[in-house]
Amino acid sequence: MRWKRYAGWAAFASALALPAVVPNAYVMGVITRICLYSLLALGLNVVVGFAGLLDLGYVAFFGIGSYVYAALASPQFGLHLPFPLALLAAVLATAVSGLLIGAPTLRLRGDYLAIVTLGFGEITYILLINLDRPINITGGPSGIVSIDPPSLLGYALRTNGQYFYLFLLLMGTAVLLSRRLRDSRVGWAWQAIREDELAAQTMGINTTAAKLQAFAIGASFAGAGGCLLASWQRSVFPDNFLFTESVNILAMVILGGVGSLPGVILGATIIVALPEVFRDFALYRLFAFGLLLMVLMIFRPNGLLAFQGRREAEEEPPGEERAAPSGP
Amino acid sequence: MLTWSQILGILPQQLVFGITLGTVYGLIAIGYTMVYGILFMINFAHGDIFMVGAYVGWAVLGALLASHAVPLNPVIVLPLMLVPAMAFTGAIGLALERLAYRPLYRRGATRLGPLISAIGASIFLQNGVMLVEGARERVYMTYAVFPRAWRFSVGGVSVSALVIVIACVAGLLMWGLHVIVQRTTLGRAIRAVAEDREMAAVMGVNVWRVVATTFFVGSALGGAAGVLVGFYYTQIDFFMGYSAGLKAFTAAVLGGIGNIRGAMLGGILLGVIESLATTFINPAFKDAVAFGVLILVLVFRPGGILGEALPDWKRI
Amino acid sequence: MTALLQLEQVVTYYGPMRALKGVSIEVASGEIVCLLGGNASGKSTTMKTILGIVRPHSGSVHFGGERIDGLPTQSVVERGISLVPEARRLFGRMTVWENLAMGAFSRRDRPPDEIEQDYERVYTLFPRVKERLAQLAGTLSGGEQQMVAIGRALMARPRLLLMDEPSMGLAPIFVDQVFDIIRAINGQGTTILVVEQNAAVALGVAHRGYVLQNGRIVMADRAATLLATDEIRRAYLGDEEDGAC
Numbered sequence: 001m002r003w004k005r006y007a008g009w010a011a012f013a014s015a016l017a018l019p020a021v022v023p024n025a026y027v028m029g030v031i032t033r034i035c036l037y038s039l040l041a042l043g044l045n046v047v048v049g050f051a052g053l054l055d056l057g058y059v060a061f062f063g064i065g066s067y068v069y070a071a072l073a074s075p076q077f078g079l080h081l082p083f084p085l086a087l088l089a090a091v092l093a094t095a096v097s098g099l100l101i102g103a104p105t106l107r108l109r110g111d112y113l114a115i116v117t118l119g120f121g122e123i124t125y126i127l128l129i130n131l132d133r134p135i136n137i138t139g140g141p142s143g144i145v146s147i148d149p150p151s152l153l154g155y156a157l158r159t160n161g162q163y164f165y166l167f168l169l170l171m172g173t174a175v176l177l178s179r180r181l182r183d184s185r186v187g188w189a190w191q192a193i194r195e196d197e198l199a200a201q202t203m204g205i206n207t208t209a210a211k212l213q214a215f216a217i218g219a220s221f222a223g224a225g226g227c228l229l230a231s232w233q234r235s236v237f238p239d240n241f242l243f244t245e246s247v248n249i250l251a252m253v254i255l256g257g258v259g260s261l262p263g264v265i266l267g268a269t270i271i272v273a274l275p276e277v278f279r280d281f282a283l284y285r286l287f288a289f290g291l292l293l294m295v296l297m298i299f300r301p302n303g304l305l306a307f308q309g310r311r312e313a314e315e316e317p318p319g320e321e322r323a324a325p326s327g328p
Numbered sequence: 329m330l331t332w333s334q335i336l337g338i339l340p341q342q343l344v345f346g347i348t349l350g351t352v353y354g355l356i357a358i359g360y361t362m363v364y365g366i367l368f369m370i371n372f373a374h375g376d377i378f379m380v381g382a383y384v385g386w387a388v389l390g391a392l393l394a395s396h397a398v399p400l401n402p403v404i405v406l407p408l409m410l411v412p413a414m415a416f417t418g419a420i421g422l423a424l425e426r427l428a429y430r431p432l433y434r435r436g437a438t439r440l441g442p443l444i445s446a447i448g449a450s451i452f453l454q455n456g457v458m459l460v461e462g463a464r465e466r467v468y469m470t471y472a473v474f475p476r477a478w479r480f481s482v483g484g485v486s487v488s489a490l491v492i493v494i495a496c497v498a499g500l501l502m503w504g505l506h507v508i509v510q511r512t513t514l515g516r517a518i519r520a521v522a523e524d525r526e527m528a529a530v531m532g533v534n535v536w537r538v539v540a541t542t543f544f545v546g547s548a549l550g551g552a553a554g555v556l557v558g559f560y561y562t563q564i565d566f567f568m569g570y571s572a573g574l575k576a577f578t579a580a581v582l583g584g585i586g587n588i589r590g591a592m593l594g595g596i597l598l599g600v601i602e603s604l605a606t607t608f609i610n611p612a613f614k615d616a617v618a619f620g621v622l623i624l625v626l627v628f629r630p631g632g633i634l635g636e637a638l639p640d641w642k643r644i
Numbered sequence: 645m646t647a648l649l650q651l652e653q654v655v656t657y658y659g660p661m662r663a664l665k666g667v668s669i670e671v672a673s674g675e676i677v678c679l680l681g682g683n684a685s686g687k688s689t690t691m692k693t694i695l696g697i698v699r700p701h702s703g704s705v706h707f708g709g710e711r712i713d714g715l716p717t718q719s720v721v722e723r724g725i726s727l728v729p730e731a732r733r734l735f736g737r738m739t740v741w742e743n744l745a746m747g748a749f750s751r752r753d754r755p756p757d758e759i760e761q762d763y764e765r766v767y768t769l770f771p772r773v774k775e776r777l778a779q780l781a782g783t784l785s786g787g788e789q790q791m792v793a794i795g796r797a798l799m800a801r802p803r804l805l806l807m808d809e810p811s812m813g814l815a816p817i818f819v820d821q822v823f824d825i826i827r828a829i830n831g832q833g834t835t836i837l838v839v840e841q842n843a844a845v846a847l848g849v850a851h852r853g854y855v856l857q858n859g860r861i862v863m864a865d866r867a868a869t870l871l872a873t874d875e876i877r878r879a880y881l882g883d884e885e886d887g888a889c
Binding site: 451 | 742795
């Protein structure tokens, strides 16, 4: 596995050269967006890929992170916290919301868990749109604008290249964190839970703690992503955080390979870049997307760069047992 | 704030709306609950199947209106719209099951696979309809078939014929399904497969055919609901399946997932709750009400009203 | 004369384990054959293999001269094999009558009078069942459920009746009743293959027996002979110790 790590660092190093090489601002923008969504996808990967929790409402954390940063660094409340502080606050806030959203779902499984998280995502959206009366917290449908750009030690980021480096930095941190987490004790707990939660419990794993950690940590990645979005776009609107975003991010994780770090980044790249390539076919894009998801599940249910999920090799029995009902 | 007399004044009216909407939710909810009862899967695309039904009905209605082929009497027009809508949506349900879901189940894929596939199917259907019919709403010429004058006053409540017909049709369809499930051999086979798939096979039941039938029936009922909703709101768009689907799913869970009577009960209950909430609290939170109910039920009593308080792991 | 049911050198996997390691069994028409063994001996896997719930890795299963391994369960059942499963496994949310009706599912195209006859036959064998027709099957006692389970299997008019541990969880007096009924059913012409841990009772009723240990047949003989064999006496009749190793 060592070559993977070297390859990762090599890729990171070459990425540093991108602003010098890339021809125009538009392409740079796309690449920056890829970094942002990679960060988000890595976060969702912790929840879905590592711990096996079907979260369909991930966009909620993205939104919460964005709005918290917007609240702390814009004219909305007159606060203008420095970027690192606001970032920290947003990450903490989203982590807490991860706990809050995860806690009621602990007993749920599979499709149920998915729907409830979806529900939370929708409720978040509804709150974002409606919390402008009687007190204006979120700015309602018009959102919050004139958000401060990221600034470090008084110096505000301006050029595309600078933004890219910030995004790349956070994304790289996410990669390192993910790898650390995967190989840590909680990472093994997650794997056990993903495969057979009941068995994991009987083995003495504190599944409650592990699941909550997955939610909180995964959410915090999205919180960071939210800060990036808010400070880059200099504005946030409720419509930035629709259910379709959750689906997109989930698709990135699934497409690239559940649990696989390079896979997730690949997935993010494809899903962000492809629509740009097929700009002219914007109308058919979603239609093809839906079709793609269905076809993908039939042929590559674990994604393109599928993560095997088990460390020990396990021999497949030569015989067959019908897992599904016998029938033509 | 409204006074008590004002509240009591609007209450019956709102209840009528709530119950009517509720019967339609129930129709859609049946589709979710039947599929979940058999495959433990939430057919995410079911709401969009409902939407397709609405569009098929609209197309038929448009043809009938333009061709002047039949008198515009509900007794004639409704069946002419319902039959193609139900047949078409039933067929879509069959196709989805056979092509998109079954390959995943036979592979023993994880829970993720069918869910993603269902989401993909949902997006596929939504955008497919959008490509064919355009992104703008389409109008149901409800009042051409149900003149506004057709209203009744019952004990101070003004009820339109439309509402009565919708409730009756929905009720009739649900009753028909109930009879099939409880009294026929096919119905017993469906219940057997839902309860113990392996033993049903040992009884000689062709399990996959039962699964296919379940999808057909559930989808057809959803399609019928689409036609009814089209008449009710006079307006349809390709996105209507999403919120209707989630609400109907909530209804199914509220009544007890996997339980057909529960779906009907849950539907009506949700319709009433939603109606009351939008009247007395805030119309903007209409959709949030359903989600709130869903989350409350799943956290405190996942089995729903007609289910066990804490169902076994398999069901949840 | 070829046997009604024939397993030849069947090797079946259950997950990663080899549950059956080359099992050969014969059941002739009209016989009662018992398959003895403790837990994890492979008894249930044998049943599942016959029914097509699991497919053997190698070897063959023949029924009535026709090869049935590899067929889906539904087809196997249609050819005349019925199962009284371990722990009854009734459809608890359906009534007793509905359970019986499900038993007749594979014969639903037959004339209604024929099926009526089968109901009557079950009511004659099990008068208590007739009393409880409208009751939900899940609310019956263990013994009553066993009767319904047997009745349900008989509704299919099987050529071969498979019974998986009919004595399990039943009070001794019920066990005797059940095996009397097994004898009666056999007397009416049904071939029966019984899988059991309770060797004494099973061998008392069977014509022939096989002993399954760890996925292999270790003994096969006439029931009376087996009853007299020392090893059997030690392993199954007398000591409380679990038969399988």
